[in-house]
Amino acid sequence: MNVIECQNLDIRLGTHLILSRLNLQIQENQFVGIFGPNGSGKTTFMKALLGIIPCSENKIKILGKTPVKARKQIGYIPQYREMESFRLKGKDFIATSIHGHKLGLPFLTKKDLYQIDNVLDQVHARDLAFTPLSEMSGGQRQRLLLAQALLGNPKLIIMDEPFSNLDPKWVKLILSLIKELQAQRKLTILLSTHDLNPLMKIMDQVICIGNQQAVLGDVDRVMTSEVLSGLYGFPIEVVKTDQHLFVTTSC
Amino acid sequence: MFSLEFMQTAFIASGIVAIICGLIGYFLLIRREAFAGHALSHVGFAGATGASLVGLSPFLGLLLFSLCAGGLIGAIGPKLKDRDIAIGLVLSTSMGLGLLFLHFYTRYASQVTGLLFGNIFAVNTQTLYGLIILSIICCIVMLFFMRPLLFASLQPDLAEAKGVSLRCVSILFLALVACVTAACVQVTGILLTFSLMVGPAAVARQLSTTVWRGVFLSIFLAVAEAWGGIIIAWITDYPVSFWISLLSFVVYLVSLLFSKNLSFYKKIKLIN
Numbered sequence: 450m451n452v453i454e455c456q457n458l459d460i461r462l463g464t465h466l467i468l469s470r471l472n473l474q475i476q477e478n479q480f481v482g483i484f485g486p487n488g489s490g491k492t493t494f495m496k497a498l499l500g501i502i503p504c505s506e507n508k509i510k511i512l513g514k515t516p517v518k519a520r521k522q523i524g525y526i527p528q529y530r531e532m533e534s535f536r537l538k539g540k541d542f543i544a545t546s547i548h549g550h551k552l553g554l555p556f557l558t559k560k561d562l563y564q565i566d567n568v569l570d571q572v573h574a575r576d577l578a579f580t581p582l583s584e585m586s587g588g589q590r591q592r593l594l595l596a597q598a599l600l601g602n603p604k605l606i607i608m609d610e611p612f613s614n615l616d617p618k619w620v621k622l623i624l625s626l627i628k629e630l631q632a633q634r635k636l637t638i639l640l641s642t643h644d645l646n647p648l649m650k651i652m653d654q655v656i657c658i659g660n661q662q663a664v665l666g667d668v669d670r671v672m673t674s675e676v677l678s679g680l681y682g683f684p685i686e687v688v689k690t691d692q693h694l695f696v697t698t699s700c
Numbered sequence: 701m702f703s704l705e706f707m708q709t710a711f712i713a714s715g716i717v718a719i720i721c722g723l724i725g726y727f728l729l730i731r732r733e734a735f736a737g738h739a740l741s742h743v744g745f746a747g748a749t750g751a752s753l754v755g756l757s758p759f760l761g762l763l764l765f766s767l768c769a770g771g772l773i774g775a776i777g778p779k780l781k782d783r784d785i786a787i788g789l790v791l792s793t794s795m796g797l798g799l800l801f802l803h804f805y806t807r808y809a810s811q812v813t814g815l816l817f818g819n820i821f822a823v824n825t826q827t828l829y830g831l832i833i834l835s836i837i838c839c840i841v842m843l844f845f846m847r848p849l850l851f852a853s854l855q856p857d858l859a860e861a862k863g864v865s866l867r868c869v870s871i872l873f874l875a876l877v878a879c880v881t882a883a884c885v886q887v888t889g890i891l892l893t894f895s896l897m898v899g900p901a902a903v904a905r906q907l908s909t910t911v912w913r914g915v916f917l918s919i920f921l922a923v924a925e926a927w928g929g930i931i932i933a934w935i936t937d938y939p940v941s942f943w944i945s946l947l948s949f950v951v952y953l954v955s956l957l958f959s960k961n962l963s964f965y966k967k968i969k970l971i972n
Binding site: 496499500501517520523525527528530534535536537538541542545546548549550551552553554555579581597 | 730843844845846847848850851852854855857858859860861862863864905906907908909910911914
C-alpha cells in the first residue's frame with residue numbers, strides 16, 4: 450500500500466515555484482531520507498505533505514486521503530526550536546498536543562495520561578515525564594518529541610532535521626530508537642537531513658531535492674555523480690567508501 | 701480603610717484587573733509577546749486622548765484603539781521578520797499622536813496623568829461595571845480558547861500541522877491582550893502596565909513546572925501585588941502605581957535568586 454503518493458505535483462510558496470511536476474510513491478514500512486542543500490525545498494515539501502502548504506487537489510495522497518484528512522495519522526517533529534526557557538515538565542509539554550486543536554480547557558483524562566505514559570515508555574523516557582524542559586539535553590528533548598509524535602498511533606512520521614542540534618552520540622541513539630519503533634509499529638519514516646551518512650545503513654530509500662526537482666530511489670541508484678549532476682545542473686562528484694558518502698562539487 | 705467606599709471600589713477593581721492580567725500575562729510570556737503587550741498600552745494612549753478630544757470616554761477610545769492595534773499586530777503574523785521594529789515604530793508614533801491630541805486638548809491635565817500613571821482611587825461605579833464586563837468576556841473567551849492557545853504558543857509548527865490556524869490564534873489573543881491592557885490602565889496607568897501584566901507572569905513561568913500551577917501562581921501574585929500596592933500606598937501616601945511596580949520588581953528579583961539557587965542545589969545533588 451502507498452503511504453505517500455504525489456502525482457504531477459507543483460508546490461509553490463506565493464508565486465515562487467519550489468518543486469515542479471513531482472511524481473513519487475512511498476510504500477509502507479519504509480525509511481526514507483530526504484537530502485538536499487539549504488533552501489532546496491525539503492521543509493516546504495514536508496509542509497505540503499502535512500497540508501500546511503495548500504497544493505492542487507488530489508495531487509497528494511497520504512494513506513489514500515488528502516493531507517488534511519490524513520492529519521491524525523501523521524506524527525510530526527518540526528525543525529529545532531528553542532525550548533530552554535520553558536520550565537514545563539516533559540509530560541505537561543507533550544500533553545499540550547493531545548486534542549490541542551480542539552476548543553476548551555487543557556484538562557487531561559485518565560486515558561490521555563495512560564497514552565502519554567505509554568509513548569514515553571516506548572522511547573524509554575519515562576524519567577523525562579517529570580523533568581523540566583529547561584533541564585533536558587538536546588538528545589533528551591528529541592526523545593521527548595519522538596514520544597509526542599507517537600501519540601495517536603500514526604502510520605507515518607515526518608521529521609524535519611531532527612539531528613541539527615545533536616552530537617554524534619545522540620544521533621546514533623535516536624536513530625536506533627527510530628529504527629526500533631519502525632520495526633515494532635510498521636511505521637513509514639520520512640526524515641530530512643543535511644548529512645546522509647548516519648542514515649546510510651538504516652534507510653531504505655532517499656529523496657534528493659534540488660533545482661525544483663526531486664528524485665526518489667535506492668541510495669545506490671540516486672546518490673551517484675550522474676544523477677546528482679543532472680539534478681543540480683552542474684558537475685557533482687559522489688565518493689562512496691564502506692560506510693560513508695562524500696558529495697562534492699567537481700568545479 | 702475598608703469602610704470607605706472608594707477604597708472598597710479600588711480593591712474590587714484592582715482585584716478583577718489583576719486576575720485577568722495574571723491569566724493573560726502568563727500566555728503573553730509563553731508566546732514571547734511581552735513587547736507587543738507593552739506596545740498596545742501605548743497605542744491606547746493615543747486612543748484615549750483622541751477620544752477625550754472629541755468628547756468620548758477615554759476608556760472607550762483606549763479600548764478601541766488597543767483592539768484595532770492588537771488585531772493588526774496579530775494579522776501581521778509571528779513569522780514576519782523585524783516585527784519588533786514595526787511594533788516599536790507603531791508604539792512611538794502612537795505616543796506622538798497622543799501628544800498631539802493633548803496639544804489640542806489641555807483642559808484636564810489630571811486625567812492625562814491618570815491615564816499615564818493610573819488612578820485606582822478615582823474608579824467610579826460606571827468604570828467598575830465596565831471592568832467587570834470586560835473581565836467576564838476575557839474569562840469566557842479563555843474558557844474556550846485556552847487549549848489551542850497553549851498548543852499554538854508552545855509548539856506553533858506542530859499546532860499548524862494539526863490544523864490550528866496560527867493567524868486566528870494570534871489575532872484573537874492580541875485582541876484579548878488589548879482588552880486586558882485597557883483594563884490594566886485603570887490601575888497602573890499606561891506606562892506601568894508591564895508591572896502587573898508581565899511581572900507576576902515572569903515569576904510564575906520561572907517557578908512552575910505545570911501550566912495550571914503557572915496560571916494560578918501568576919494570578920495569585922498579580923492580585924497580591926495589586927492589593928499590597930494599595931495597602932502600602934494608604935499607609936505611606938505614595939502613589940499606588942509606584943508600589944505595585946516596586947513590588948512586582950522585588951518579587952521578580954527574589955524569584956530569580958530562588959530559581960538560581962534551586963538549579964545550583966540540583967546540580968550539587970546531581971554531582972553527589
